[in-house]
Amino acid sequence: MEEGIGAPPQAIFDAMDVHIGERAAKGVFLDGGGLYGTEDAVNFVVRKGEVTRVDGPYAEGKEVVGGWAIMEYADLDEAVADQREFAELHAKHWPEATVIATLRQISEGPEAPGD
Numbered sequence: 001m002e003e004g005i006g007a008p009p010q011a012i013f014d015a016m017d018v019h020i021g022e023r024a025a026k027g028v029f030l031d032g033g034g035l036y037g038t039e040d041a042v043n044f045v046v047r048k049g050e051v052t053r054v055d056g057p058y059a060e061g062k063e064v065v066g067g068w069a070i071m072e073y074a075d076l077d078e079a080v081a082d083q084r085e086f087a088e089l090h091a092k093h094w095p096e097a098t099v100i101a102t103l104r105q106i107s108e109g110p111e112a113p114g115d
Helices: 010-026 076-093
Strands: 029-034 042-047 050-055 067-071
Touching (some): 010 029, 010 076
Antiparallel strands (some): 029 067
């Protein structure tokens, strides 16, 4: 999501409340939440065995993670379809924002997805 474009409109909050509520009722939505911007973020960078602390804001970053959700689906097709619906909610209710909705699997061990 773009940083520094202002607060999301109430319409996206209302749409997301319905979206998340429906998924929570089905047992799909397990956990999630929104994140503040990078103005007070703290990163620890590990490079060549050394740890460095870097405080925000980050001038080089155009996009930041604005929120997260842990969802559980029966299969990948269902997850992809629901992720598209999530993206379409943003297109409809907050069209002036650039939002990248990323779907990733949670690792439960050292094996790769599908192993």
